[in-house]
Amino acid sequence: MSIVIKIAIDGPAAAGKSTIAKMTAEKLGYTYIDTGAMYRALAHKALSRNIDTTNGEELKNLLQETEIVLLPSTAGQAVIVDGIDVSEEIRSQQVTAHVSAVAIHQGVRELMVEKQRQLAEGTGVVMDGRDIGTAVLPTAELKIFMTASVEERASRRHIENDKRGITTSLDDLKAEISERDRADSEREVSPLRQATDAVLIDTTAMSIEEVANQISELAEKRMNL
Numbered sequence: 001m002s003i004v005i006k007i008a009i010d011g012p013a014a015a016g017k018s019t020i021a022k023m024t025a026e027k028l029g030y031t032y033i034d035t036g037a038m039y040r041a042l043a044h045k046a047l048s049r050n051i052d053t054t055n056g057e058e059l060k061n062l063l064q065e066t067e068i069v070l071l072p073s074t075a076g077q078a079v080i081v082d083g084i085d086v087s088e089e090i091r092s093q094q095v096t097a098h099v100s101a102v103a104i105h106q107g108v109r110e111l112m113v114e115k116q117r118q119l120a121e122g123t124g125v126v127m128d129g130r131d132i133g134t135a136v137l138p139t140a141e142l143k144i145f146m147t148a149s150v151e152e153r154a155s156r157r158h159i160e161n162d163k164r165g166i167t168t169s170l171d172d173l174k175a176e177i178s179e180r181d182r183a184d185s186e187r188e189v190s191p192l193r194q195a196t197d198a199v200l201i202d203t204t205a206m207s208i209e210e211v212a213n214q215i216s217e218l219a220e221k222r223m224n225l
């Protein structure tokens with residue numbers, strides 16, 4: 001018998017989680033949820049209102065009065081905040097530099113986790129982030145921890161930025177990714193960790209297709225238990 005499952009994909013910054021999660025969701029006809037985009041959406045709104053990113057209480061209040069909608073789009077996922085499409089803006093260097101600070105706060109995370117669980121309720125999902133297998137969907141049937149060397153991740157992001165017409169130095173990207181990994185792994189609330197029952201995939205020497213195929217095979221096995 002084939003069952004509908006939940007798939008959690010976690011891992012460090014720029015490991016290719018979103019690309020793979022989106023491909024897997026499309027293949028299975030599941031909902032794709034990019035939780036990083038939700039933290040980015042809050043960081044973007046906070047920055048536009050000059051809210052101090054160290055003030056957890058204010059950020060939590062801001063999130064309470066914010067509507068974040070994720071819609072499927074050809075580019076991945078459109079992110080609509082309070083009715084405005086901010087899909088491009090949330091990928092800016094400024095948001096990237098501040099998002100980990102926003103994601104540190106317990107009150108913010110509790111609300112985000114609640115929203116994320118609601119989005120996943122009663123449907124097949126592929127959700128990617130940092131704490132999906134450990135905190136958001138601890139009973140997910142398939143958990144993946146996707147990683148790659150920092151050099152490889154920076155190089156992939158460099159190529160991606162080039163295609164989008166954004167000039168960045170490889171060294172700056174390496175430093176930014178390493179710093180985000182450090183902040184995300186060292187925070188007190190739900191730090192980036194591989195769940196004990198997650199399958200580790202090191203994608204450093206793998207193509208996107210190879211990773212997607214491996215995850216599809218694992219998903220098939222879990223669906224046909």
Ligand code: DC
Nearest residue numbers: 035036037039099100103129130131
């Ligand atoms: O996946 P991303 O790079 O777009 O995520 C942006 C940041 O959001 C990441 O550096 C940490 C935070 N994040 C988080 O704390 N928990 C998640 N589930 C997803 C992202």
